[in-house]
Each structure stands twice: as structure tokens, then as C-alpha cells.
Amino acid sequence: xxxxxxxxxxxxxxxxxxxxxxxxxxxxxxxxxxxxxxxxxxxxxxxxxxxxxxxxxxxxxxxxxxxxxxxxxxxxxxxxxxxxxxxxxxxxxxxxxxxxxxxxxxxxxxxxxxxxxxxxxxxxxxxxxxxxxxxxxxxxxxxxxxxxxx
Numbered sequence: 613x614x615x616x617x618x619x620x621x622x623x624x625x626x627x628x629x630x631x632x633x634x635x636x637x638x639x640x641x642x643x644x645x646x647x648x649x650x651x652x653x654x655x656x657x658x659x660x661x662x663x664x665x666x667x668x669x670x671x672x673x674x675x676x677x678x679x680x681x682x683x684x685x686x687x688x689x690x691x692x693x694x695x696x697x698x699x700x701x702x703x704x705x706x707x708x709x710x711x712x713x714x715x716x717x718x719x720x721x722x723x724x725x726x727x728x729x730x731x732x733x734x735x736x737x738x739x740x741x742x743x744x745x746x747x748x749x750x751x752x753x754x755x756x757x758x759x760x761x762x
Contacts, residue, residue: 660722667713
């Protein structure tokens with residue numbers, strides 16, 4: 613890419629990809645700020661949502677589901693346990709496996725956080741028609757699938 617003709621700025625795919633990335637960062641920043649009154653980080657919200665949907669999930673499965681290393685989960689869990697929102701228990705059949713679940717306080721915190729999250733999603737997605745939202749979702753799933761395949 614030695615001359616200006618080779619630069620991607622005017623390529624619609626490049627330009628639109630940059631718009632997507634910038635929009636994602638804006639949403640993450642807005643959600644991070646909106647969750648501050650709940651003293652909840654985005655990664656913690658992700659954990660709470662997954663544990664609500666899959667109670668009894670192992671630490672290993674949670675790490676795989678969140679696409680992070682087990683060390684990330686190991687660092688976040690004590691914070692959530694200390695707050696009394698997550699409980700770790702040994703698996704009845706295999707004591708090496710730790711099963712995770714939300715406490716009643718964890719479910720209450722998640723419900724408050726989901727109201728914040730849903731409100732932001734509604735505000736953001738109101739910029740598009742239902743059809744455009746569906747098309748956007750389909751496109752993002754195709755991108756995810758294509759990148760998973762390598």
C-alpha cells in the first residue's frame with residue numbers, strides 16, 4: 613500500500629466496517645456508564661445472564677460460552693461471590709468441578725441490569741425498522757459463523 617489509490621478509505625466495505633466497530637464501541641461505552649450505578653461491569657453482567665439462563669453451569673463451560681480463559685472467570689467470580697450474587701458449589705459426582713448459580717440477590721441484580729440493558733437496546737435499535745433490525749442480526753450471525761469457520 614504505497615500509493616493513495618491502494619488505501620481502503622473509499623471502499624464501502626471498509627467504511628461500513630469502521631462504522632460498525634465505532635457503533636459497537638459507543639454501545640459498550642454507553643452500557644458501561646449505565647451499569648455504574650449498579651456497580652456492575654459488562655463482563656459481570658455477561659456472567660450473570662449466562663448463569664441465569666444455564667444454572668449449575670461449570671466454570672469451564674462458562675469460560676467457553678463467554679469466549680474467555682478460565683483465568684478471567686477465576687478473577688471475576690470472587691468479586692461476585694463477595695457481593696453475594698453468585699454461589700459456587702462442588703459437583704455432586706465430580707468434586708473437581710465447580711457448579712455456578714445465582715443467589716436471590718444475584719437474580720434481583722440481574723433483573724435491574726436487564727432493565728438498563730433493554731432500555732439502551734430499545735433506544736439504539738429504534739433507529740431501525742423491525743425489518744432492518746432482523747437484517748442486521750442475520751448479517752452479524754453470518755459474520756460470526758464465517759469467522760468461526762476460519
